[in-house]
Amino acid sequence: MTGEELHKLWWGRYVENYPHEMLNLVNIVETLNPLEIIIEIGVKQCGTLRLWERTVPVGGMVIGVDMDSVETITAASGRSTQVSKEPPPFSQHQTEEFWDNCPSSFLDWQTCTDGLFDAVQSDRQIHFVIGDSNSQGVHDQIKSILGGRKADFIFHDGGHYDDVPQKDFDNIVLPFLRAGGLFALADIRDDGGKALCQNFPPSHNPVQVVPPNRAGIALWWKP
Numbered sequence: 001m002t003g004e005e006l007h008k009l010w011w012g013r014y015v016e017n018y019p020h021e022m023l024n025l026v027n028i029v030e031t032l033n034p035l036e037i038i039i040e041i042g043v044k045q046c047g048t049l050r051l052w053e054r055t056v057p058v059g060g061m062v063i064g065v066d067m068d069s070v071e072t073i074t075a076a077s078g079r080s081t082q083v084s085k086e087p088p089p090f091s092q093h094q095t096e097e098f099w100d101n102c103p104s105s106f107l108d109w110q111t112c113t114d115g116l117f118d119a120v121q122s123d124r125q126i127h128f129v130i131g132d133s134n135s136q137g138v139h140d141q142i143k144s145i146l147g148g149r150k151a152d153f154i155f156h157d158g159g160h161y162d163d164v165p166q167k168d169f170d171n172i173v174l175p176f177l178r179a180g181g182l183f184a185l186a187d188i189r190d191d192g193g194k195a196l197c198q199n200f201p202p203s204h205n206p207v208q209v210v211p212p213n214r215a216g217i218a219l220w221w222k223p
């Protein structure tokens with residue numbers, strides 16, 4: 001994915017991540033082979049889920065898990081589909097260098113909410129699992145959707161505090177990520193993420209942090 005493609009995907013949408021950091025993560029994810037199934041824990045309004053939807057091939061699968069079922073996921077499931085605004089041209093001001101130098105607050109153009117994700121129209125299989133990622137019901141639903149297959153990549157941007165990330169790692173990442181698959185943990189400065197980073201099982205690759213380290217996204221490869 002190029003910076004221009006990410007710019008178009010995110011224009012007018014609510015997103016809680018930094019573009020340049022996510023672009024670098026997407027480019028790492030794109031090197032996975034195979035790359036057909038992605039799980040995202042913490043979907044909100046599908047800002048990052050749109051990136052995964054474009055990253056898996058046509059026919060590939062994205063499973064989004066979120067406990068918030070009110071406006072965000074239901075709207076994202078295809079009930080409101082019109083994107084009312086065309087993105088402005090990708091300009092000099094929105095190059096990767098621009099993103100790298102942007103202030104450590106969310107960019108204005110990330111906070112609009114007028115372009116909702118249309119899962120129904122997607123040529124990928126998009127599944128939403130609504131519930132607490134730490135609950136058995138959510139684990140059972142993920143297992144059922146996967147139908148014996150495993151994810152190639154799991155992105156965690158859900159509960160960042162206490163033992164929520166660790167429990168998600170034990171109950172979702174370890175059982176449902178394939179050997180050689182990649183796990184990315186967002187917001188590693190929050191206490192739950194920080195604790196999990198210090199507790200990752202040994203792997204053939206050292207734990208890395210995605211540059212430019214804005215929110216802090218750690219990478220762990222499953223042996």
Ligand SMILES: C[S@@+](CC[C@H](N)C(=O)[O-])C[C@H]1O[C@@H](n2cnc3c(N)ncnc32)[C@H](O)[C@@H]1O
Pocket residue numbers: 014015016017041042043044045046047048049065066067068131132133134157158159160164
């Ligand atoms: C930071 S937002 C996700 C932003 C999204 N990845 C993006 O960049 O567009 C965190 C989301 O995690 C969800 N969440 C927090 N704790 C959760 C839990 N225990 N189980 C499921 N979802 C949770 C919240 O409802 C919220 O929508």
